[in-house]
Amino acid sequence: MDFEKYLRMDKLPHIWCPGCGHGTILNSFIRAFAESDFDQDKTVVISGIGCSGRATGYLNFDTLHTTHGRAIAFATGVKMANPELNVIVMTGDGDGSAIGGNHLIHAARRNIDLTVILFNNQIYGMTGGQFSPMTPTGDLASTAPYGNIDQNFNLAELVAGAGGTFIARGATFDPRQLKKLYLAALKHKGFSFVESLSQCPVSYGRQNKAGDAVEMLKKQEEDTINFKKWQQLSTEEKKLKYPLGILKELDNPESEYTVRYQKIIEQVNNEGAL
Amino acid sequence: MMKTKIFRPEKRAVLIQGDQAVVEGALAAGVEFFAGYPITPASEIAEGFARELPKIGGKFLQMEDEIAGMAAVVGASLAGKKAITATSGPGFALKQENLGFATMVEAPVVVVNVQRVGPSTGLPTSPSQGDVMQARWGRNGDQEIIALAPASVTESYELTIKAVNLSEKFRQPVVLMLDEVIGHLREKIYLSTSDEIEIIDRKRPAADQDPDQYLPYQLTDDLIPPMADYGSGLKYHTSGLFHDQSGFPDGKNETAKLMQDRLHNKLHNNLDQIILYQKDIRKDDRVAVLSYGSAARTAISAVNTGRKDNLKAGWFKLQTIWPFAEKEVAELAAQVETIIVPELNQGQLIREVKRAAAGQAKVLGINSYAGELIKPEEIRALLEEVL
Ligand SMILES: Cc1ncc(C[n+]2csc(CCOP(=O)(O)OP(=O)(O)O)c2C)c(N)n1
Ligand code: SF4
Numbered sequence: 001m002d003f004e005k006y007l008r009m010d011k012l013p014h015i016w017c018p019g020c021g022h023g024t025i026l027n028s029f030i031r032a033f034a035e036s037d038f039d040q041d042k043t044v045v046i047s048g049i050g051c052s053g054r055a056t057g058y059l060n061f062d063t064l065h066t067t068h069g070r071a072i073a074f075a076t077g078v079k080m081a082n083p084e085l086n087v088i089v090m091t092g093d094g095d096g097s098a099i100g101g102n103h104l105i106h107a108a109r110r111n112i113d114l115t116v117i118l119f120n121n122q123i124y125g126m127t128g129g130q131f132s133p134m135t136p137t138g139d140l141a142s143t144a145p146y147g148n149i150d151q152n153f154n155l156a157e158l159v160a161g162a163g164g165t166f167i168a169r170g171a172t173f174d175p176r177q178l179k180k181l182y183l184a185a186l187k188h189k190g191f192s193f194v195e196s197l198s199q200c201p202v203s204y205g206r207q208n209k210a211g212d213a214v215e216m217l218k219k220q221e222e223d224t225i226n227f228k229k230w231q232q233l234s235t236e237e238k239k240l241k242y243p244l245g246i247l248k249e250l251d252n253p254e255s256e257y258t259v260r261y262q263k264i265i266e267q268v269n270n271e272g273a274l
Numbered sequence: 275m276m277k278t279k280i281f282r283p284e285k286r287a288v289l290i291q292g293d294q295a296v297v298e299g300a301l302a303a304g305v306e307f308f309a310g311y312p313i314t315p316a317s318e319i320a321e322g323f324a325r326e327l328p329k330i331g332g333k334f335l336q337m338e339d340e341i342a343g344m345a346a347v348v349g350a351s352l353a354g355k356k357a358i359t360a361t362s363g364p365g366f367a368l369k370q371e372n373l374g375f376a377t378m379v380e381a382p383v384v385v386v387n388v389q390r391v392g393p394s395t396g397l398p399t400s401p402s403q404g405d406v407m408q409a410r411w412g413r414n415g416d417q418e419i420i421a422l423a424p425a426s427v428t429e430s431y432e433l434t435i436k437a438v439n440l441s442e443k444f445r446q447p448v449v450l451m452l453d454e455v456i457g458h459l460r461e462k463i464y465l466s467t468s469d470e471i472e473i474i475d476r477k478r479p480a481a482d483q484d485p486d487q488y489l490p491y492q493l494t495d496d497l498i499p500p501m502a503d504y505g506s507g508l509k510y511h512t513s514g515l516f517h518d519q520s521g522f523p524d525g526k527n528e529t530a531k532l533m534q535d536r537l538h539n540k541l542h543n544n545l546d547q548i549i550l551y552q553k554d555i556r557k558d559d560r561v562a563v564l565s566y567g568s569a570a571r572t573a574i575s576a577v578n579t580g581r582k583d584n585l586k587a588g589w590f591k592l593q594t595i596w597p598f599a600e601k602e603v604a605e606l607a608a609q610v611e612t613i614i615v616p617e618l619n620q621g622q623l624i625r626e627v628k629r630a631a632a633g634q635a636k637v638l639g640i641n642s643y644a645g646e647l648i649k650p651e652e653i654r655a656l657l658e659e660v661l
Contacts, residue, residue, distance in 0.1 A: 008511075011522065041507040046349075057511060057522065062504040064352065065513040066345065067375050073342035077349025077357070078504060080333045081307055085353065085505045103345075106338040261333065268328040 006030045006040065008060045015054055019213030021172035021198030022119055026055050028175045029090075029117065032182035043086040046075045048095035050126045051200075052119035055090045069099030072107045075114050083258035086186070087113070093120040093134035097153055101133070108164035108191050112257035115185045116193045118155065121200035129203035140207045159193045160248045165255070166192035167248040171224055172199060173217040177244065184246060189253035197224070197242070285467045292430040292456040293360075295463060296386055297322030299434025300358050302471055305384075306332035307357035309346035311339055311365060314398045315454040316388040319360035340365035344372035344385070351381040352512060354503030356438055360386035363405050364395065367412065373447055374413035375514045377537065380445035380491075380499070382476055384437045387449060388457040391645045400645025401454035403567055403618040409449045410596050416534065418541045420548055421449040421596035425570040427461035433550075433593060439474040440548060444540055445498055451595065453618065455568040455647065476501050485509060489519040491533075497540035541597060549599045553606075555588035561612045561660055564603070564627060566592040569616045569648055576653035587657050598626045607631035612660045616640040616648045636660070 007030065016022050033043075043061045047053040049068035056063035066074045071089045079087045096104055096118045107114060123141065124130040131141035131148045134155065139148050160167045166188040170178040178196060185192035199205070199216035210216050227245035230238060253259060290298070296319050300308075308323035310316075320336065327334045333350070337343040340361050347357035361369060366387045376383050389405045391397035409421045422437055424430040430452060437448040479488060479500045490510040492499045499519075502508040515523035516530040523529075541548060554577075555562055565573040570591040577589040590606055590613075592599055603626075607613060613635050615624040624639045631637050640656060642648045 041509065042505050044353075044504050057513070060509055062509055063511045064349070064504075065511065065515070067371055067514060070341065070345045070372060073337065073345035074349040076335065076337070076342070077307070077309060077346030077351075078353045079349075080309075080335055080346070081350035081353035081355045081357070082503075082505055102338050103342055106342070261328075265328045265331055269331075 001034050003030050003034060006033060006060055008058055011058050014058055016051060017202045019199070019201040020051070021121060021200070021213070022052055022055065024172040024175050025117065025119055025178065025196050025198060026058065028178035029182050031179045032186060035183050036186045038086050038186060042084060043088065044078055045088045045090060046071045046078065047090040048092065048100060050092035050095045050124070052090060052092035052125075053095060069095050070103065071095065072100060072103040072114065072116065076107055076112055079112055079114060080258060080261070083113070083262070087115070088186070089114055089116040091116065091118050092125070093118060093122060093155075094124045094132040097133045097155055104159065105162040108159045108162035108193065110257040111163055111165055111191045111255055113189055114191055115188075116191070117182065118193065118195050119198045120155070120195050121198040121204060123200050123204035125200045125203045129207055142207065156193070156195050156247050163191070164193050164248070165190035165250040165252065166246070168193070168246045169195045169197070169242060169244050171197035171220050171244060173220045174244070181246065188249070190250070190256045285464065285470070287462055287464050289460055289462045290427060291318060291458055291460050292424065292427045292452055293318035293388065293458065294322050295427045295430035296360065296434045296450065296452070297326060298465055299431040300384070300438060301326060301330070302466065302468065303356065303435040303438035304473055304475070305356045305358050305438060306330065307347065307350040307355040308333070308359065309335035309337050309350070309357070310343040310359040310361060311337055313362045313365045315390055315457045316360045316362045316386065318457070319386060319388070340368035341372060344369040347383045348372060348376045348379070348381045351376075351383050352379070352504050356382070356442065358384040358386065358438070360388065362388050362390050363392045363402070363408070366405055366408060370412040374415065374417065376447040377413075377417050377419070378514045379512045380501070381447070382441035382445050383447050384434070384441055385447060385449045387451050389451060389453040391643070397645040399454060401568055401618055401647065402643070402645070403451075403453055403569065403622070404643065405451065406595060406619065406622040409451060418538055419449060419596050420444070420446060420541065420594070421451055422550070422593055423451045423567040423595050424456055424593070425567055425591060426456065427459055428463045429593065430456060431463055431465070435471060436550065439472065442474045442476045443498075444544070445476060445501060446541065451567065453568050478502060479508065483508060490521040491517060491519045493519055493536065497536050497543065545597060548594060548597060549602065550593035551591060551599055551602060552593065553588065553590040555590060555606065555609065558586055559588035560586040560610055561614060561657055562588050562590050562606055562610045563614045563616065563653060563657075564590040564592070564606070565616050566595050566623065567618075569618055572648045572650050573616050573653060576650040576657065579650065580654055580657050585657055585661055587661070595623060598630065600630045603627055603630035604632065604634070607635035610635055612636045612638060614638050614640060614653065614656055614660075616653055618648070619643050
């Protein structure tokens with residue numbers, strides 16, 4: 001398959017550090033997109049600010065690199081203005097769950113047809129390792145030099161609770177599963193969210209003595225488990241592992257936001273015609 | 275897909291508020307998208323769009339906050355729609371970062387600010403012109419902004435159309451600065467038919483534009499690059515980082531300089547189209563009252579009654595407050611001895627007037643900043659004092 005047409009080859013090599021997981025996410029996304037029946041010319045990819053936010057620059061679509069945390073709000077405008085466009089959001093864990101957390105839950109609540117890929121490296125990568133809402137309690141960060149006392153979100157549950165209709169979690173140690181999840185998310189009509197565990201050997205890894213990318217990926221594999229297997233675990237065991245796979249899927253295209261708004265337009269105009 | 279209806283109001287007289295006139299003006303100018311967050315005294319604008327937009331196949335979004343409202347209108351603009359948002363001072367503060375982004379990516383959008391007394395929650399239902407400098411300097415970095423200030427319901431209608439047109443023409447966010455009095459005032463106005471109104475649409479690339487050759491930030495003679503709608507196949511990158519003609523950031527100082535200068539010059543080369551004002555200054559007038567927005571109503575009425583008693587006074591009303599009418603005010607200062615600047619703030623635009631007057635005329639302020647309007651008698655008293 002020709003993957004190069006989805007990349008702006010002249011913008012490569014990318015700026016990410018050696019061993020960074022963000023490239024794996026981009027790669028899996030491109031493979032998923034190539035398998036979808038989406039029109040490349042009718043697809044807009046929108047990102048916020050952070051190492052993750054740089055992904056849009058390498059993608060050969062209409063791309064919008066917005067302000068920190070606001071990608072989903074811009075995306076909501078694009079999608080509402082022209083519902084024929086496929087709108088994909090790429091955001092970091094800081095971008096999407098701290099400064100942009102409000103937009104995340106509200107877009108989920110509306111169930112607007114966006115595909116949100118959240119690059120979760122559990123840290124503010126670009127600004128050099130401050131803790132994010134996804135940094136585990138006890139970990140070190142440049143702004144938590146004595147250990148992070150914040151509790152981290154369970155983002156997948158948060159977005160599911162807010163009303164998102166497709167929720168999945170994947171990890172960079174298993175790019176094949178990531179690709180499958182992205183493809184399913186793209187196809188889903190409604191708000192879809194794929195939390196994508198990524199590794200940041202530089203801003204996170206160094207402070208936490210997490211080793212190189214290979215070691216970090218091994219740790220990822222140890223900390224995660226297939227969702228079906230996770231469901232069989234005891235309540236106590238469940239807390240120790242992150243389930244991977246499709247965690248929620250509600251297929252109801254009629255409940256999608258632009259579809260519901262279109263119904264209002266038709267209703268108002270039919271009343272006018274009476 | 276349903277076909278969108280074209281908005282064609284019949285010519286008719288209506289008795290409406292300034293806020294409603296903004297909605298009428300925007301629809302007449304071709305606006306099809308609103309996103310915002312409710313706030314007094316601007317909520318009537320959101321309510322008007324919520325009611326009217328579905329009728330023409332347009333879209334209304336009540337977002338989770340003003341930041342999101344601003345982001346969504348920029349997104350809609352990039353997707354090819356004329357888009358508008360409306361708020362008041364506290365919400366205007368929240369919009370600033372994404373307003374700067376709109377300037378940077380050159381997305382035509384209109385931001386309405388129906389001003390109330392600040393700082394903070396202030397006096398939500400009282401008029402103010404306290405956001406004049408917020409409009410000009412509220413964002414990080416140097417940058418131009420266009421800001422218009424209507425002084426009546428009719429002007430709210432007409433200047434909204436102007437604001438949309440200027441934003442489209444110059445690929446530039448435009449701020450429309452009402453205040454509580456104008457927003458809530460009811461006046462009888464005439465709504466025009468669509469063929470009576472000049473409507474400007476952004477310049478787009480030719481239909482046969484080769485995608486490989488498309489430069490979204492091309493350096494054209496008029497300094498305004500043709501803008502493609504998302505989804506039209508040209509696949510371009512939009513970024514708030516300084517970018518070259520291809521739209522990509524390259525981190526170079528020369529690129530930033532080139533872009534800063536282009537953003538400045540695309541407006542400054544066309545000030546004659548942007549700076550709108552009205553005046554009535556007679557040859558032998560010795561004083562001019564220079565004002566804008568609701569303060570202009572008091573100013574003009576004070577001058578008109580003063581003239582009946584043979585006061586040598588005239589008035590100058592700015593409809594465009596930013597970019598500031600530097601040349602025109604300098605000329606005015608050369609013509610009269612004194613310029614009086616009544617404002618509903620502690621003296622904001624008067625700083626610009628003094629700068630432009632450069633000592634050629636005395637510049638005196640009359641200020642009300644706690645929610646009360648300036649009274650014509652206050653202006654009259656100062657007129658008599660200086661004359
Ligand atoms: C309004 C604003 N606040 C702060 C910043 C600084 N900033 C840039 S990226 C970033 C964090 C990015 O972290 P994350 O979203 O987790 O992405 P990563 O770099 O880890 O991929 C911050 C705080 C900014 N650009 N804008
Ligand atoms: S700092 Fe971390 S997230 Fe950013 S590019 Fe480097 S490894 Fe990747």
